[in-house]
Amino acid sequence: MSDATISFRVDQSLKDEFANAAKIKDSNSAELLREFMRDYVKQQQDATAYDEWFRREVQIGIDAADAGDVVSDEQMEAEAIAWRAE
Numbered sequence: 001m002s003d004a005t006i007s008f009r010v011d012q013s014l015k016d017e018f019a020n021a022a023k024i025k026d027s028n029s030a031e032l033l034r035e036f037m038r039d040y041v042k043q044q045q046d047a048t049a050y051d052e053w054f055r056r057e058v059q060i061g062i063d064a065a066d067a068g069d070v071v072s073d074e075q076m077e078a079e080a081i082a083w084r085a086e
Helices: 012-024 029-066 073-085
Strands: none
């Protein structure tokens, strides 16, 4: 794995506070930033995977409805009453 450098400007007081917070965690700013970046990438991947799953599930429902595979209001209400009775 080759390393790359990211440079950006940040307020000096924030940089100092971040460095102190990292030190308390027995780490350094660069390690924490890498950790935050990995966490962010994972969150975005998880969100994308969920979105894709959700869209597939919605399409399955739409396709079922288009094919006439639906439950009537009366049948659904009867099932709900039976479920609540349990």
